[in-house]
Amino acid sequence: MRVAIAGGGLAGLTCAKYLVDAGHTPIVLESRDVLGGLVAAWKDEEGDWYETGLHAFFGAYPNMLQLMKELGIEDRLQWKQHTLIFNQPEKPGTYSRFDVPDIPAPFNVIASIVNNNDMLTWEQKIRFAIGLLPAIVRGQKYVEDMDKYSFSEWLQRQGVGERVSSDVFIAACKALTFINPEEVSSTILLTALNRFLQERYGSKIAFLDGSPTERLCQPIVDYFTERGGEVRMNAPLKQIVLNEDGTVKHFLIRGLEGAADEILTADIYVSAMSVDVMKVLTPEPWKQMDLFKKLEGLEGVPVINLHLWFDRKFTDIDQLLFSRSDLLSVYADMSITCKAYEDPDRSMLELVLAPAKDWIDKSDEEIIAATMKELERLFPQHLCGENPVKLRKSKVVKTPRSVYTASPGRQAYRPTQETPIANFFLAGSYTLQRYLGSMEGAVLSGKMAAEAISRQSIGSVSTPKDLQTVA
Numbered sequence: 454m455r456v457a458i459a460g461g462g463l464a465g466l467t468c469a470k471y472l473v474d475a476g477h478t479p480i481v482l483e484s485r486d487v488l489g490g491l492v493a494a495w496k497d498e499e500g501d502w503y504e505t506g507l508h509a510f511f512g513a514y515p516n517m518l519q520l521m522k523e524l525g526i527e528d529r530l531q532w533k534q535h536t537l538i539f540n541q542p543e544k545p546g547t548y549s550r551f552d553v554p555d556i557p558a559p560f561n562v563i564a565s566i567v568n569n570n571d572m573l574t575w576e577q578k579i580r581f582a583i584g585l586l587p588a589i590v591r592g593q594k595y596v597e598d599m600d601k602y603s604f605s606e607w608l609q610r611q612g613v614g615e616r617v618s619s620d621v622f623i624a625a626c627k628a629l630t631f632i633n634p635e636e637v638s639s640t641i642l643l644t645a646l647n648r649f650l651q652e653r654y655g656s657k658i659a660f661l662d663g664s665p666t667e668r669l670c671q672p673i674v675d676y677f678t679e680r681g682g683e684v685r686m687n688a689p690l691k692q693i694v695l696n697e698d699g700t701v702k703h704f705l706i707r708g709l710e711g712a713a714d715e716i717l718t719a720d721i722y723v724s725a726m727s728v729d730v731m732k733v734l735t736p737e738p739w740k741q742m743d744l745f746k747k748l749e750g751l752e753g754v755p756v757i758n759l760h761l762w763f764d765r766k767f768t769d770i771d772q773l774l775f776s777r778s779d780l781l782s783v784y785a786d787m788s789i790t791c792k793a794y795e796d797p798d799r800s801m802l803e804l805v806l807a808p809a810k811d812w813i814d815k816s817d818e819e820i821i822a823a824t825m826k827e828l829e830r831l832f833p834q835h836l837c838g839e840n841p842v843k844l845r846k847s848k849v850v851k852t853p854r855s856v857y858t859a860s861p862g863r864q865a866y867r868p869t870q871e872t873p874i875a876n877f878f879l880a881g882s883y884t885l886q887r888y889l890g891s892m893e894g895a896v897l898s899g900k901m902a903a904e905a906i907s908r909q910s911i912g913s914v915s916t917p918k919d920l921q922t923v924a
């Protein structure tokens with residue numbers, strides 16, 4: 454079957470990969486001139502990469518790891534030491550670490566918490582462990598039920614002190630969702646914690662060895678184009694045109710630079726665009742259907758990704774860092790953590806600014822100035838004084854609507870990949886799957902959409918064994 458997929462992010466590309474495995478012919482339409490959507494990256498005039506987002510991969514990403522294995526590119530993940538590292542703004546220049554020993558889960562994570570005395574008191578550790586018991590005992594059902602509470606509310610209900618929330622979990626919430634604990638659904642943090650507590654290497658972090666566009670997206674495209682699929686860049690979907698019975702008649706592609714619009718006809722159609730774009734392109738007759746009505750309850754969250762190139766090296770940590778700053782979320786010295794960005798003499802910090810709602814409309818200069826001020830607080834010994842490290846150049850990438858805003862109650866609004874329209878499917882990290890708004894979620898959603906399409910066509914085409922999602 455010919456399957457037209459709008460959206461060349463990880464969800465759309467993964468969907469195409471698994472469709473060719475099942476014997477179908479995918480045609481991916483990407484509106485921009487770059488692959489990857491939220492993982493897209495570009496080179497500046499000096500040949501240095503800059504990205505939509507600083508991306509960390511986790512051991513608890515089974516579908517991403519399987520995909521990379523199937524593509525023969527799993528060696529492109531640079532696995533780091535199994536540890537989570539936090540800045541200590543109250544003791545500038547020092548870090549607090551949760552070192553996870555190589556023993557079975559959940560004892561490895563428990564040991565890392567027990568051994569950290571900078572950020573949690575014994576009383577807080579015990580209260581938090583007791584608070585987590587229902588999630589461990591009652592599993593995912595409990596985790597889903599807690600979607601009605603913000604993470605702050607959940608902590609309060611478990612009797613966990615304010616400081617636990619203010620210290621460790623602000624950093625975790627900002628890293629996972631780009632919002633603060635009082636705004637984020639407790640399901641998000643509990644899901645992540647559950648994965649980390651159940652899998653020995655679940656919280657182990659890896660960085661890709663180069664830009665995601667080149668090192669991850671391109672191999673997926675090579676895979677499905679070598680097997681009969683197609684990708685078309687600069688091909689924005691303009692309209693989903695319907696038959697009288699409400700099914701899709703064709704996709705209308707907007708003609709760019711004066712070219713005429715173009716009709717793309719297929720057997721099956723997939724939207725792998727962000728939820729914000731899908732809402733705008735939902736055909737009028739579909740808007741009364743529950744599944745499409747639900748999309749109105751979802752909206753992308755703003756986030757900003759910053760790149761700062763310095764004239765000297767001033768960190769030596771080969772890992773993702775949690776800044777614990779109001780302005781910033783996670784960051785990394787990419788001159789150390791990422792092979793293709795390596796520089797033995799000069800640091801390049803890539804940082805996520807979140808929550809970004811008050812910053813997204815500010816100028817790049819204002820954003821950089823505020824970030825540098827914050828870094829001076831974290832690294833006074835390097836950025837202040839007589840011979841401070843100097844900023845050589847910078848790049849700001851703003852995404853006003855990124856992954857869906859994971860506020861309480863959102864789980865009920867996330868649509869399945871199958872829709873009431875027989876020849877139309879959804880993919881995207883916002884759709885319902887267990888891995889939230891992440892790269893793993895995008896990959897899993899694309900795979901689930903391909904599975905649903907193959908199920909529908911059973912009889913004409915067989916479903917291969919390797920098209921099974923990994924729990």
Ligand SMILES: Cc1cc2nc3c(=O)[nH]c(=O)nc-3n(C[C@H](O)[C@H](O)[C@H](O)COP(=O)(O)OP(=O)(O)OC[C@H]3O[C@@H](n4cnc5c(N)ncnc54)[C@H](O)[C@@H]3O)c2cc1C
Pocket residue numbers: 459460461462463464465482483484485488489490491492505506507508509510688689690691725726727730756757758805852855856880881882883890891892893894895
């Ligand atoms: C700053 C930042 C940091 C992040 N950090 C992490 C991390 O560390 N770990 C992690 O797992 N995840 C992280 N994420 C989340 C992750 O990047 C996303 O969840 C994932 O990439 C989403 O993929 P997607 O395919 O669902 O959607 P998208 O990437 O949004 O893809 C949608 C695609 O549709 C295209 N499109 C839009 N309109 C049209 C149209 N009309 N016609 C055709 N195409 C169209 C877009 O151009 C885009 O390519 C981060 C995201 C950001 C922004």
